[in-house]
Amino acid sequence: MSTILKMKNITKIFPGVRALDNVCLDFEEGEVHAIVGENGAGKSTLIKILTGAHVPTDGKMEIYGKEYSHFTPHEAMELGISAIYQEFILVPYLTVAENIFFGREQTKGGFLSKAEMNKKTRELCLEMGVEVDPKAKVMDLGVAYQQIVEIVKAVSQNAKILVMDEPSAPLTTNEIDAMFNVVRKLKSKGVTILYISHRLEEIFEICDRVSIMRDGQYITTAKTNEIAKKEIIAHMVGRELGETFPGGAGSTDEIILEADGLCTRKINDVSFKLKKGEILGFGGLVGAGRTETANALFGIDSLDKGHIKVNGKLLKVRSPKHAIQNGIGLIPEDRKKHGLILSMQVKENITFSILGKIKRWIFVDTKEEMRISEKLQSDLSIKTPTLKQKTRNLSGGNQQKVVIAKWLATKCDVLIFDEPTRGIDVGAKQEIYHLMHELTKDGKSIIMISSEMPELIGMSDRIIIMYEGHINGELCAGEYSQERILELASGQEFGGLGA
Helix, strand or coil: CCEEEEEEEEEEEECCEEEEEEEEEEEECCCEEEEECCCCCCHHHHHHHHCCCCCCCEEEEEECCEEECCCCHHHHHHCCEEEECCCCCCCCCCEHHHHHCCCCCCEECCEECHHHHHHHHHHHHHHHCCCCCCCCEHHHCCHHHHHHHHHHHHHHCCCCEEEEECCCCCCCHHHHHHHHHHHHHHHHCCCEEEEECCCHHHHHHHCCEEEEEECCEEEEEEEHHHCCHHHHHHHHHCCCCCCCCCCCCCCCCCEEEEEEEEECCCCCCEEEEEECCCEEEEECCCCCCHHHHHHHHCCCCCCCEEEEEECCEEECCCCHHHHHHCCEEEECCCHHHHHCCCCCEHHHHHCHHHHHHHEECCEECHHHHHHHHHHHHHHHCCCCCCCCCEHHHCCHHHHHHHHHHHHHCCCCCEEEEECCCCCCCHHHHHHHHHHHHHHHHCCCEEEEECCCHHHHHHHCCEEEEEECCEEEEEEECCCCCHHHHHHHHCCCCCCCCCC
8 A cells, every 4th residue: 555644743832732742654545544542642633733723833744745834724625634523513404415515515507406416415325335315404313324424525525534533432333333334435445544532442443553642742553453452552651551440349238319110201111229339330322211311310301200219318300400409410421511611710610519508698719619629639630730720621531520520519429420431531531430439439329321331341330221211121240241231222122130
């Protein structure tokens, strides 16, 4: 294979920060090339330079043998460079075809031709081996199909170099397999794919080579069939990591939370018990009702039937405020949208849920705010230059810790973790796992929703599997395997295992 892209001695300096330091990388035509590293390693900055969003402080890029010091986003697109980010750049109220040809609308006789756009969209989808209705509005599609629209859009622009940033993060196992098939089709057509993912198991399944970055520097490149997962992790974090999942803290028989026959518009007859000091895992495919169960417990979705008890007390959870008052906290799947106010300071986010307790008249007691924030920063090892730092400037792992700190400030007994390590690097995952373990040792009880099978199996004392809005099985430690969980998640009837 021939080299299509070289990045030579790329350096990027922001005020007070050297984000990239003399990075050299090369990419071959028609390969799937992973770029991995912890948050802050420089991956995003590198990609923004490649797509024209940032101008490098120093260094050159060579594409098709021609050298560039930098280029604009429009020039990058003309060179065949496209990127698919975690947050899709789609217009929800437009159709699939209208999104794919947005800004490049097809015309016939000088008039807009929706028929032509629909026809070309069908052809492009057929070429990729996927079926998507060109006339469907993007807002009506699931996440997996929205991602396919992004890929088809890039292909329609004759992309030769496609950047995929955490493409599997919102997808189920079956949807990931479908995406991999599309990636393989693109590869067979000579498209070079830069694949960024925190899920290292995917790197070995889909990628030809992997390049590792750490602290803004290039570390090494290896063929995926010539390097072990533990070697990649050691290069990424600069140290050997211990056991992936900490040992169980050991739950008691004391029931902290009991859900009995919960019914909403999206779940039906959901019943379970959560013990003190337990991590109760919830598995299932996306849309199975896991997050909807969390929303019912936290008062986001109103109950049509059923009841909830916390510490033996029957609750009428009408709102999140009522759930908080009764010792329930929710670490949501999308921490940036629903867990944090990114424009606010770290200390302000930590104390946001207890403002009523630290106000004096209409003013916040800033000394008490700082005291609480400093203690939780220390307890959770939140890395920030100052508690007055804007929360948006923290890494994903530290943002997650701020969300957890917010709930610990309320002294809640039950914590619901919805996808606790999504978008978090491997080193920070270890910290979150250790933190969850410590919380259960301190008597907290955790409900953990996870789509990552190793995480679900490794962290849970018991696992409840949901399917189409109801519980399809409950498995105790020692009884579950990846195969059994997937069978139940896919609708196979429960065979009587579990407690």
